Amino acid sequence: MRCPFCKHDNDRVIDTRAMENGFLIRRRRSCGSCRRRFTTYERLEEFDIRVIKRDLSRQPFEPEKIRRGIERACWKRPVSSEQIELLVQEIETELYVDGETEIECQAIGELVLKRLYSVDEVAYVRFASVYRDFANVEDFFRVIESIRD
Numbered sequence: 001m002r003c004p005f006c007k008h009d010n011d012r013v014i015d016t017r018a019m020e021n022g023f024l025i026r027r028r029r030s031c032g033s034c035r036r037r038f039t040t041y042e043r044l045e046e047f048d049i050r051v052i053k054r055d056l057s058r059q060p061f062e063p064e065k066i067r068r069g070i071e072r073a074c075w076k077r078p079v080s081s082e083q084i085e086l087l088v089q090e091i092e093t094e095l096y097v098d099g100e101t102e103i104e105c106q107a108i109g110e111l112v113l114k115r116l117y118s119v120d121e122v123a124y125v126r127f128a129s130v131y132r133d134f135a136n137v138e139d140f141f142r143v144i145e146s147i148r149d
């Protein structure tokens with residue numbers, strides 16, 4: 001990206017955030033030549049990430065599904081709807097920033113888990129039980145032990 005001040009193309013992104021539900025991406029940049037900072041906005045013309053299911057079929061990525069999954073895991077837990085909203089938005093941003101066009105549903109599950117862990121441990125275990133497809137109680141113990149470590 002050309003610096004609007006010195007016109008050199010030598011910038012570094014220092015902050016990226018999604019706005020308008022992820023359809024607008026704002027980047028703070030720092031020019032490596034004159035050191036001044038500037039902001040760029042990217043509008044997504046088309047939101048075309050597809051999710052690869054376990055049976056290898058593809059479906060459009062729907063943030064709403066992630067939200068529902070997290071809400072279920074947070075049932076009766078002290079997690080606000082704002083926190084859930086923020087989680088969903090962070091995950092969306094991560095996908096946009098990575099520029100993925102296809103992602104496995106398990107990988108999305110792992111992105112959720114990575115963040116849910118610091119929000120609420122019970123919600124984390126509930127979410128893991130669904131996404132990792134726990135077969136028996138041993139699987140629960142394994143995840144609980146990994147939290148304790």
Ligand SMILES: [Zn+2]
Nearest residue numbers: 003006031034
């Ligand atoms: Zn510059």
